[in-house]
Amino acid sequence: MSLIVLGTVALDHVKTPSGTKKDMLGGSAAHFAMSARLFTDVHLAAVVGRDFPLKHLNFLKAKGIDCSAVVISKEKTFRWRGEYKKEDLNTAVTLATELGALQHYVPELREHQRHLPNVFLANIDPDLQIQLLKHVKSPRLIGLDSMNLWIAHKQKSLRHLMKMVHLFVANDAEARSLSGENNLIMAARRLRAMGPRMIVIKKGEHGVLFYSDKVMFSFPAYPVEKVIDPTGAGDTFAGGLMGYLSRSEKLDEKTLRRACAYATTVASFNVQGFGVARTASLSLREVEGRMKELARFFALT
């Protein structure tokens, strides 16, 4: 079943210990879509500027991503410039952000997209996330991601939104900050009380914690020794999670466990290349091969 993703499509300028790349295709929705496309049809809702390279747009389309709800604005494409230091490859240091076209973006959907059953609100201003939901008729599953910026500056909108979604994805720092709880299980419980019935906490190299009223579980991440560029790992994770859930009929425990295993595995590929370089060339077969390794990695005997 098809999946709509709203989020950013950006031009990224990234420096890591492995090198520097300019004008890369990036943004939360681009990373998400590149991962979710492995599992289901993906419809991208985003804005780019006139400066956005046609090759990037054609690349997204060539990967089977429906770009009919991508708005091309007169303003410039959202740009992000960041660096990861050798001492802490998990934390991006943001050097510059140019919002450009994002500032006046009003999310849209084509008529044929309004009835699609699955929606993911990738990281973008929560007011835009709320606007997108107004276009969607009777969704089956709505997922939400956010970030520290919105937790700090738009928490009222974010809290309102949390009452409207089924699944909330956050990294450990965001979960702690939004819930005010340091213990991640307590944090998950508080987030659940804010609305979403499924809470998924991404713990980076430590994997994932899933929490709902009936089911709680955790996996370690697939062990990657050489991280090239962690940008978009969280979005890639969310893409695998929502992609797998979108194509599953039931949302039972088995499905949720497999969805989280797919999610953490796809994310482990993402960090092995710059931008979407590794996930763009990825096949489901490769993901499933690595999932077998992952299962072996944390088998008890």
Add this chain to the structure above:
Amino acid sequence: MSLIVLGTVALDHVKTPSGTKKDMLGGSAAHFAMSARLFTDVHLAAVVGRDFPLKHLNFLKAKGIDCSAVVISKEKTFRWRGEYKKEDLNTAVTLATELGALQHYVPELREHQRHLPNVFLANIDPDLQIQLLKHVKSPRLIGLDSMNLWIAHKQKSLRHLMKMVHLFVANDAEARSLSGENNLIMAARRLRAMGPRMIVIKKGEHGVLFYSDKVMFSFPAYPVEKVIDPTGAGDTFAGGLMGYLSRSEKLDEKTLRRACAYATTVASFNVQGFGVARTASLSLREVEGRMKELARFFALT
């Protein structure tokens, strides 16, 4: 097969969000022994002062721990005073340390203990750890723990010691600091190159990473919602690990995985009470019950 542990026996004064306890039985070897006794005979090598309450000593003996290599010094018992803040229950803030009898301690073993096959050097000055090893004839398995203090101030002795041991246990911060590597797998690889053929990295609430030339695996920790006092969790972990390995004939992959699962599970009990309160009353049956829950917690389907 019996197990010797060298380490500290202390009087702890601990403040956590759950309360304050004074003059508690503590120290690396006490926590270790209280966990390892569940699996095998434990022989404790340590020093205490004349001020050490007889009830603590009798308590250790009543738990089946051989205290014949516990030296009673004229000086005072080692004391540690620390606090854990609500915001970060994983990190102890040390308020005071009184070395007392530790300053002039020379580790000893009784004649009948020199041929025991398994040895664990719990956290204590690495020069004392080296001295203890001189008393041991043809050990089968030697494990080692240390801490940031010795990594900073006695790294030469610690590095020398690492060439003499089979198994090295460290928490994630210590592993990163000693190896100079942020990625934990790379850190484990560097630590392995320093000598020990088995590296076990304790990741607190994130569980454990095991690394050797042939085997690598990881488990999340059993999810504890209400942490009462984390003091000694790492020593309790090491006690479970070494205790299980000591009673196992082979050190094959299956044994190592089960040993780490026991270790992380016993540690999860330790944090649910002050000092050794919870582990002292623990039975192997309770541990195995929780291990089943743990296996379910991270099952893929």
